[in-house]
Amino acid sequence: MALPLSTLRGRFRGELSDSAAERARASADASFVLGRAEAVAWPNDVDDVVTLVLWAREHRVPLTARGGGTSLDGESVPLHGGVVVDFARWTDVAPVDPVVGTVRVGPGVVNRALHDQLTPSGRFFPPNPGSWRSCSIGGNLATNASGPRSFRYGSTRRWVHSADVVLGTGERVTLGPSTAKRSLGPDLLDLVVGSEGTLGLVTSVTLRLATLPARRTGVVVPVGAIEPLAPLVVDLASRPSLRISAVEYVDARVAEALRQRPGARLPGTGPLVLLEVESDGEESEGRALEELDATLRKLAVSEPASVVADADRLWTLRGEAGAILDGASGRRIREDVAVPVRLVDRLLSDLRRISVDFGVELYVYGHLGQGNLHPNVVVDPESPKGTAVRRAIYDVAASLGGTVSGEHGVGSRKREFVPRELGPVGVRLLRGWKSLCDPDGILNPGKLLPDLGPATPSRGPSPSAGAVARTPPE
Numbered sequence: 001m002a003l004p005l006s007t008l009r010g011r012f013r014g015e016l017s018d019s020a021a022e023r024a025r026a027s028a029d030a031s032f033v034l035g036r037a038e039a040v041a042w043p044n045d046v047d048d049v050v051t052l053v054l055w056a057r058e059h060r061v062p063l064t065a066r067g068g069g070t071s072l073d074g075e076s077v078p079l080h081g082g083v084v085v086d087f088a089r090w091t092d093v094a095p096v097d098p099v100v101g102t103v104r105v106g107p108g109v110v111n112r113a114l115h116d117q118l119t120p121s122g123r124f125f126p127p128n129p130g131s132w133r134s135c136s137i138g139g140n141l142a143t144n145a146s147g148p149r150s151f152r153y154g155s156t157r158r159w160v161h162s163a164d165v166v167l168g169t170g171e172r173v174t175l176g177p178s179t180a181k182r183s184l185g186p187d188l189l190d191l192v193v194g195s196e197g198t199l200g201l202v203t204s205v206t207l208r209l210a211t212l213p214a215r216r217t218g219v220v221v222p223v224g225a226i227e228p229l230a231p232l233v234v235d236l237a238s239r240p241s242l243r244i245s246a247v248e249y250v251d252a253r254v255a256e257a258l259r260q261r262p263g264a265r266l267p268g269t270g271p272l273v274l275l276e277v278e279s280d281g282e283e284s285e286g287r288a289l290e291e292l293d294a295t296l297r298k299l300a301v302s303e304p305a306s307v308v309a310d311a312d313r314l315w316t317l318r319g320e321a322g323a324i325l326d327g328a329s330g331r332r333i334r335e336d337v338a339v340p341v342r343l344v345d346r347l348l349s350d351l352r353r354i355s356v357d358f359g360v361e362l363y364v365y366g367h368l369g370q371g372n373l374h375p376n377v378v379v380d381p382e383s384p385k386g387t388a389v390r391r392a393i394y395d396v397a398a399s400l401g402g403t404v405s406g407e408h409g410v411g412s413r414k415r416e417f418v419p420r421e422l423g424p425v426g427v428r429l430l431r432g433w434k435s436l437c438d439p440d441g442i443l444n445p446g447k448l449l450p451d452l453g454p455a456t457p458s459r460g461p462s463p464s465a466g467a468v469a470r471t472p473p474e
């Protein structure tokens with residue numbers, strides 16, 4: 001059945017498009033999952049978002065929120081058709097609240113652009129995904145994204161103070177306090193972080209900010225000779241005086257590809273560990289680097305580390321790993337498993353065994369300091385062999401007490417594995433919350449949990465939509 005867009009046009013004041021070009025753009029993200037956008041909507045304001053949701057409930061039309069469209073597991077792909085709600089134009093950034101240390105932003109503001117805008121205030125939003133030049137704060141919230149600096153600062157969840165959300169009922173709600181602190185009740189905001197647009201559409205986010213250190217220095221450590229790597233992480237983590245904020249890993253093949261980038265100047269010939277060291281100025285930077293050097297020598301790192309004065313340059317380079325592999329190998333598995341840090345070497349060796357058993361090429365990089373690695377395996381992810389490889393990777397993560405997703409989210413790809421991780425009680429609680437927030441299952445159907453509400457809302461009048469009409473949004 002065609003979308004009843006004519007019934008929306010009179011009520012919706014934003015822009016709507018069902019052009020082939022816009023539909024094609026909104027049907028894909030950075031994964032190899034393809035969806036079927038029937039139209040794209042750019043709401044003008046929150047009233048427009050409410051209008052969209054009420055219309056979608058009335059006609060049982062799926063709505064899929066979209067920020068930067070950089071998801072890697074089909075999170076922002078409209079699997080069951082319907083309208084893609086594009087928040088990329090919602091880029092307002094309010095002045096920093098210097099007392100509480102927060103900033104209120106539109107969900108569409110790009111992570112790196114926000115970083116640049118905040119720098120003069122001496123504060124920053126720490127999570128810096130490899131995609132930070134194109135991913136949005138709304139997408140970061142909805143996937144609980146993290147990045148290299150999450151070793152010290154944690155993932156997005158820790159930095160979201162409050163959010164305005166339009167639920168799948170059409171109701172508006174502010175989750176989180178307007179005060180610096182609040183002890184009232186369980187944290188409802190926490191349930192929306194990482195919910196991949198399945199519970200509500202986020203229209204505004206207030207972020208907590210950290211104090212920007214005077215210096216953030218990158219250090220590149222060739223580590224060919226020092227596997228196992230877990231003792232290195234444990235040693236570095238147990239030396240707070242070093243003020244290390246990131247511990248990243250790239251295997252020998254990824255390192256070699258990065259060395260070829262113009263201006264890369266990376267040392268060594270094998271795998272690399274990339275670090276970020278924070279300091280208050282030249283003198284304390286010098287002391288930290290000396291202590292780091294002594295620590296690395298003790299750990300038998302024989303080749304000298306090299307220093308990159310601007311750590312952000314290193315993270316931008318490291319973020320190119322995925323794009324380099326896109327060019328070199330095309331369709332492939334790009335996984336995101338995480339295990340307890342002490343078991344990261346077992347994860348690495350099991351990944352190598354999988355690569356040999358299945359006869360497939362393996363590239364590994366990721367957030368070593370958090371036990372979160374991205375095995376990239378050159379095989380069509382949708383082929384039977386690709387499916388078997390993915391299953392083997394998830395089984396290894398599960399056997400080590402890990403997770404199928406350290407940071408990218410679940411999307412459509414990994415949802416069948418979620419019950420194993422959450423258990424039946426966890427799934428029941430999540431389903432209860434979903435049915436309260438989105439009773440018709442119109443928000444991003446086919447994502448996050450199997451059988452979470454109706455997988456495909458069937459087009460036509462909603463039996464429960466009348467309840468919304470009687471419960472006007474606040």
Ligand SMILES: Cc1cc2nc3c(=O)[nH]c(=O)nc-3n(C[C@H](O)[C@H](O)[C@H](O)COP(=O)(O)OP(=O)(O)OC[C@H]3O[C@@H](n4cnc5c(N)ncnc54)[C@H](O)[C@@H]3O)c2cc1C
Binds near residue numbers: 087
């Ligand atoms: C090269 C590359 C490197 C990457 N590196 C990292 C990394 O280091 N760490 C990491 O965590 N991830 C990484 N990612 C994955 C991805 O960038 C993150 O998941 C990011 O948070 C997605 O943001 P986005 O704005 O692109 O969201 P989208 O892809 O547009 O959407 C992601 C999810 O959020 C939902 N959503 C978006 N906006 C809203 C809203 N306003 N309200 C409700 N729901 C919303 C969407 O429906 C979808 O479910 C990488 C991706 C690429 C391509």
